[in-house]
Amino acid sequence: MKRIEYFLLLGLLSLCITSCDDLFEFHPNQIRLESHERDLTAKSLARLQQQQPGDTLRILVMGDTQRFYDEAVDFVKHANTFENIDFVIHQGDISDFGMTQEHKWVHDIMKDLKWPYLTVVGNHDLLANGSKVYQQMYGPLNYSFTYGHTKFVFVDTNSREYGFNGKVPDISWLTGELYQRENENFSQAIVVSHVPPHDGDFDRNLEEAYHDVLKSSRRVNLSLFGHIHNWQTSTRYNDNIVYHGTTTVKKRGFTYLKVWANGFDIKTIDY
Amino acid sequence: MKPIYTFILALVLTVIVAPPTFAQQEQTDTTAVPPASPFHLKAQFAGGIGFLSVGVGRTLFDEKLETDLFLGYLPQSIGGDRIVTSAIKATYVPIKPVQIKTVNWQPLRVGLQVSYTFGSDYFATEPSDKYPKSYYGFSTALHGSILLGGQVDLTRVDRLKKFAAYYEFGTSMEYLVSYIQNPKYLSPGKIFNLALGVRMRL
Numbered sequence: 001m002k003r004i005e006y007f008l009l010l011g012l013l014s015l016c017i018t019s020c021d022d023l024f025e026f027h028p029n030q031i032r033l034e035s036h037e038r039d040l041t042a043k044s045l046a047r048l049q050q051q052q053p054g055d056t057l058r059i060l061v062m063g064d065t066q067r068f069y070d071e072a073v074d075f076v077k078h079a080n081t082f083e084n085i086d087f088v089i090h091q092g093d094i095s096d097f098g099m100t101q102e103h104k105w106v107h108d109i110m111k112d113l114k115w116p117y118l119t120v121v122g123n124h125d126l127l128a129n130g131s132k133v134y135q136q137m138y139g140p141l142n143y144s145f146t147y148g149h150t151k152f153v154f155v156d157t158n159s160r161e162y163g164f165n166g167k168v169p170d171i172s173w174l175t176g177e178l179y180q181r182e183n184e185n186f187s188q189a190i191v192v193s194h195v196p197p198h199d200g201d202f203d204r205n206l207e208e209a210y211h212d213v214l215k216s217s218r219r220v221n222l223s224l225f226g227h228i229h230n231w232q233t234s235t236r237y238n239d240n241i242v243y244h245g246t247t248t249v250k251k252r253g254f255t256y257l258k259v260w261a262n263g264f265d266i267k268t269i270d271y
Numbered sequence: 272m273k274p275i276y277t278f279i280l281a282l283v284l285t286v287i288v289a290p291p292t293f294a295q296q297e298q299t300d301t302t303a304v305p306p307a308s309p310f311h312l313k314a315q316f317a318g319g320i321g322f323l324s325v326g327v328g329r330t331l332f333d334e335k336l337e338t339d340l341f342l343g344y345l346p347q348s349i350g351g352d353r354i355v356t357s358a359i360k361a362t363y364v365p366i367k368p369v370q371i372k373t374v375n376w377q378p379l380r381v382g383l384q385v386s387y388t389f390g391s392d393y394f395a396t397e398p399s400d401k402y403p404k405s406y407y408g409f410s411t412a413l414h415g416s417i418l419l420g421g422q423v424d425l426t427r428v429d430r431l432k433k434f435a436a437y438y439e440f441g442t443s444m445e446y447l448v449s450y451i452q453n454p455k456y457l458s459p460g461k462i463f464n465l466a467l468g469v470r471m472r473l
Contacts, residue, residue: 024317025464027343028414028443029388031351067449069456097445098411100351109456128411129352129392136351163401 028099029128031136037104041139044116048087053148058084060115061255063091063194063226064248065106066124071249072109078271079254085115086147091226091246092122092194098130103137122194122226123158123201142170144177149261151186151219153177157193157210159203169193169202171209178217187261189219196225196243198236211237222264224257231268242266310473313339318441318466319416320356320386321345328360337362341386358386362418373427382418384441415444419463422470433472440465 026032060079065072079088090110095102103125110117121141125134134141141156155169162168178189191214197207214220215237225245231253232245244266247253256267313326321343328339339360347353362382368375387395393412397405420439425431442450446462 023465025319026317026322026345026350027354027356027388028319028445029352029354029393030345030349032349033351067445067452069449069453073456096449097409099445101446102449105456105461124407127407128388129354132352160401 022101025101028097028101031100031129031133033100033104033137037107037137039139040107040137041118041143044087044118045145047116048145048147051086053086054084055148055260057086057148057150057259058082059087059089059257059259060085061089061091061224061246061257062249063089063246064093064122064229064250065090065109066093066096066248066250067102068248068250069105069109071252072106074252074271075249075254076109076112078269080112080114082256087115088113088117089192089224090117090119091192091224092120093124093226093248094119094122095125095127095130095133098125098127098133100133100137103133107137118152118154120154120192120194120226121156121158123161126158126161142173146184146186149187150259151177151184151189152192153189154192157195157197157202157225159195159206160201164203164205166203166205169206169210171206171213174210175213175217178213178219180219186219188221189217190259191220191223193223193225195227196223196232196245198243199227201227211241214241215239222259224255233266308473311470312473313341313468313470315341315343315466315468317464318439318468319414319443319464320358320384321354322349324356324358326360335364337364355389356386357389358384360384360418368424373425375424375426377422377424380418380420380422380437380439382420382439382441384416384418386414386416388412388414409445416441417444417447418466420466435470435472437468437470438465439468 060082062075094106119138121134131141142154144151144153153174155174157169159168180186195201197210214223220241222242222244225243228245229248229251230245231247233242235242244255246255252271254269254271256269258265309329309331311328313328315324315326316322318324320341322345324341324343326339326341328337330337341358341360343356343358345354360382362380364377364380366377366379368377395410395412397407418439418441420437422435422437424435440463442462442464450457450462
């Protein structure tokens with residue numbers, strides 16, 4: 001081999017080394033996060049506290065990014081053309097294989113949104129050591145916050161991942177969240193989950209209890225979900241609670257949701 | 272899940288311990304210099320199978336092919352989670368090494384690796400009592416990777432003749448599929464990672 005050829009190869013080698021984002025990866029399931037990639041739920045909620053909620057809340061709902069990064073980039077571009085949005089909800093299945101790197105890529109894309117974004121954990125996010133990844137990167141699997149007149153309750157409903165152990169979703173936690181405590185002031189609540197109660201991946205023994213909690217609270221008119229990779233809006237339990245499913249970014253759609261004191265409006269957007 | 276893995280392991284061990292037929296032929300014409308052993312040990316940093324991994328392997332077909340069996344460890348303090356991994360690797364050396372002063376440089380090595388992550392968090396095949404058939408369609412314990420790299424043999428360095436240092440860029444099939452489907456956001460720089468290692472001939 002000529003001298004010039006191996007200098008070329010050496011040049012190529014240095015190019016490879018310098019172009020690698022994370023030069024070394026110890027394991028696809030390693031949980032190595034930069035400080036800006038930790039506690040994202042708490043950070044988004046802190047940003048929300050700085051905002052002044054109006055009488056009408058404007059929320060963009062998307063989800064199931066899995067390994068559809070290019071479509072997620074396009075979502076962010078399209079979402080940023082909207083105005084007066086309060087926050088964005090990611091319906092879960094942030095990752096496909098439950099690997100940290102996937103979450104990092106999705107956050108790298110979502111951080112370009114003009115508004116805070118909040119996530120609910122999806123079944124894919126619980127694969128491998130994904131539960132640990134989610135909790136370190138985002139935060140608790142069940143959480144809630146009140147914004148203006150509405151309380152938002154994010155709940156892990158991925159029963160199949162826990163072998164239908166009867167503990168997921170956590171019905172007693174949910175009941176507590178929908179009950180107005182002394183220091184709380186909300187007139188309604190929206191429950192956000194990945195798997196809807198009428199899905200085969202939701203614990204069949206908890207479907208009725210789950211819906212009953214929502215209904216008996218008398219504060220829930222709307223529950224949002226993802227998972228099915230399709231649009232679906234229904235009042236399937238013969239009462240006024242609307243279950244609204246948002247399609248996946250892969251199908252280039254998201255929901256534009258407006259919420260006011262005694263009602264809401266759902267618009268499906270294609271991009 | 273376990274029988275599959277045992278089978279793969281058995282296959283590799285068979286290859287490693289098989290008698291090297293070509294080496295015996297060499298013995299007849301070069302009696303003065305004992306033939307280099309086809310066996311080696313390796314220690315590797317990173318490369319998707321732990322912070323540090325150790326390997327044992329052998330060369331085949333006039334050093335054109337190398338097979339290794341690795342065991343890697345990632346401590347929680349470094350990896351955020353304690354992970355034990357094993358891997359089998361096959362590396363092909365298509366180009367003859369370049370002689371540079373006291374060392375020989377293998378400018379191109381291409382390889383395939385299958386790794387297995389131990390632990391109850393991971394499944395080799397989807398447990399049938401938990402999921403309907405082909406629910407996910409992938410394994411969380413088994414990962415295939417493609418590797419591209421090179422190696423510097425300290426062939427004519429006194430007392431270090433047995434040693435070599437290698438570098439290896441690798442990406443898993445999951446990352447590769449993601450890149451193919453997302454050519455705008457992902458790039459080779461995002462999906463390839465570097466491994467460094469040393470090899471000692473036995």
